[in-house]
Amino acid sequence: MAVAADPIDGTRLKEQFPLLSRDVHGKKIVYLDSAATSQKPLAVLDAMDDYYRTINSNVHRGVYMIAEEATNRMEIARALVRDFIGARSSSEIIFTKNATESLNLVAQSWGRANLVAGDVVVLSHMEHHANIVPWHMLVAEIGIELRWIPLDSEGRLDLTNLDTLLEGAKVLSVTAMSNVLGTMNPVRTLTDAARKAGAISIIDGCQSVPHSATNVQEIGADFLAFSGHKMCGPTGVGVLYGREELLEAMPPFLGGGEMIRDVRLDGFTTNDLPWKFEAGTPAIAEVIGLGAAVEWLNGVGMDKVRAHELALTEYTISTLHERFGDRINIHGPSSPLERGGVFSFDFDGLHPHDISQVLDQHAVCVRAGHHCAKPLMKLLGIGATARASVYVYNDTADIDALADALDATGAFFTL
Amino acid sequence: MPGLEDLYREIILDHYRNPRNRGELETPPAHRVEGFNPLCGDEIVLYLDLDADGRVADIRISGQGCSISQSSASMMSAAVKGKTVAEIDDLTRAFKAMMSIHENSLEGAETTEPIESPDVKLGDLEALRGVVKFPVRIKCATLAWNTLAQGIEEASA
Numbered sequence: 001m002a003v004a005a006d007p008i009d010g011t012r013l014k015e016q017f018p019l020l021s022r023d024v025h026g027k028k029i030v031y032l033d034s035a036a037t038s039q040k041p042l043a044v045l046d047a048m049d050d051y052y053r054t055i056n057s058n059v060h061r062g063v064y065m066i067a068e069e070a071t072n073r074m075e076i077a078r079a080l081v082r083d084f085i086g087a088r089s090s091s092e093i094i095f096t097k098n099a100t101e102s103l104n105l106v107a108q109s110w111g112r113a114n115l116v117a118g119d120v121v122v123l124s125h126m127e128h129h130a131n132i133v134p135w136h137m138l139v140a141e142i143g144i145e146l147r148w149i150p151l152d153s154e155g156r157l158d159l160t161n162l163d164t165l166l167e168g169a170k171v172l173s174v175t176a177m178s179n180v181l182g183t184m185n186p187v188r189t190l191t192d193a194a195r196k197a198g199a200i201s202i203i204d205g206c207q208s209v210p211h212s213a214t215n216v217q218e219i220g221a222d223f224l225a226f227s228g229h230k231m232c233g234p235t236g237v238g239v240l241y242g243r244e245e246l247l248e249a250m251p252p253f254l255g256g257g258e259m260i261r262d263v264r265l266d267g268f269t270t271n272d273l274p275w276k277f278e279a280g281t282p283a284i285a286e287v288i289g290l291g292a293a294v295e296w297l298n299g300v301g302m303d304k305v306r307a308h309e310l311a312l313t314e315y316t317i318s319t320l321h322e323r324f325g326d327r328i329n330i331h332g333p334s335s336p337l338e339r340g341g342v343f344s345f346d347f348d349g350l351h352p353h354d355i356s357q358v359l360d361q362h363a364v365c366v367r368a369g370h371h372c373a374k375p376l377m378k379l380l381g382i383g384a385t386a387r388a389s390v391y392v393y394n395d396t397a398d399i400d401a402l403a404d405a406l407d408a409t410g411a412f413f414t415l
Numbered sequence: 416m417p418g419l420e421d422l423y424r425e426i427i428l429d430h431y432r433n434p435r436n437r438g439e440l441e442t443p444p445a446h447r448v449e450g451f452n453p454l455c456g457d458e459i460v461l462y463l464d465l466d467a468d469g470r471v472a473d474i475r476i477s478g479q480g481c482s483i484s485q486s487s488a489s490m491m492s493a494a495v496k497g498k499t500v501a502e503i504d505d506l507t508r509a510f511k512a513m514m515s516i517h518e519n520s521l522e523g524a525e526t527t528e529p530i531e532s533p534d535v536k537l538g539d540l541e542a543l544r545g546v547v548k549f550p551v552r553i554k555c556a557t558l559a560w561n562t563l564a565q566g567i568e569e570a571s572a
Binding site: 350354358361384412 | 418419422423428431454455456457458479480481482483485549552555
């Protein structure tokens, strides 16, 4: 199970993330919750700070110099995001407040315009609530039908009956990577099957876009949603990529300033893409921060990010199994090649809240709970898990600290 | 800075490892009630047998949860066995006062009136006082109590 040598020194990268130098309970912080939100490098903090200090003004309106600079900076960020995911045009990059809004935008705008009672939307059992509830809302409102791709025993999508599930479907909406199991899904296979069935494909890229190179042409998705704050950018900005012809045909989502070309007493006409979907003053500083995050990630290299996390994934799984044997159960695929750096685990039969509480005393930050994926938790037959997740700035010392803290946790509760 | 020893007192860990009154009761005569903490997936199933005098003749608890919710349920079961509904009401109010929870805030309604703590000995339950220093865990400690209140209300109806 040999993987390529780790091309990234996470220990050195930590220096670029101010938060990672702080102490918690008198110990250096060990941050293992990047699947919830990533830490931010200085480059991102500086870009946002610089916007507020030197060019703070509203975009796409003022004719004065700093307003033009702010507009330029925002549109440069859009171009950076466009190139980061291989979109053909900046018109296809819509800034939202987060990936949840991106998915709601598609469901509300495309869904309400194109779906009628009885139409089928196919989801999977490993979806985040953000890719379930917007569709439940259309079940209530329109009467669409939901079908679910099941999972196999290792937490991978079971695609045996995919073509049957997609028969007559209008939409396939699935995650590229599970935020609970770490499973990386065969996105191209899924979008190909959707296209063959005449369905549009929506990919939730929250856990994949920050961690590996993404090209929307290669994955063949009609829509791709992801958030800025999981990829070294700030909270408050997300992205919806959509194929231009689909976006052109869609009605607007939110109405207001910016999204209009003309407003009269008897109606309005919409602005061009992408602004048609960006009503009101956007999160300018955050968009600029996301642009800086993309530049920072480009500087590291997304292929190296994936290689680093693959090496860390292998190290994590082997370390935890070697040290704890049957005391630990890591959910999701056993092969590191099939998964990202997200490790949901059961340990010593302890409740995840108790685990994370003790880990916190050792300055180890992990998530405990249902991870906004309750249907999946029910399928796994558990109420909650503890989850550790890694990113580009983590290193093997962080994993050793996790293992040491788990050791202490086990001892604490079994004395 | 509160430490782990504030939260996980030895008596709490004892109740967690050796829960009292664990199990089920036949329904009827016993009344069965479920409580959930949707945030962490904890669930408690409480079996309550009230006698003709409105006294808890027997109580059993099953379900799953963290050490705080499990130990709180275990201590509660030991504390309320043999007590009348009125005595339990006092005990519940004393416990919630210790948890710094105002009368209605668990139901979503905010109130600024602090609970007047009845003159009741909390005994082992005192060990849960440290939970207040870990606000996210207060819901764990109160789950069993809210479930009991619901059970008494239903059983007395």
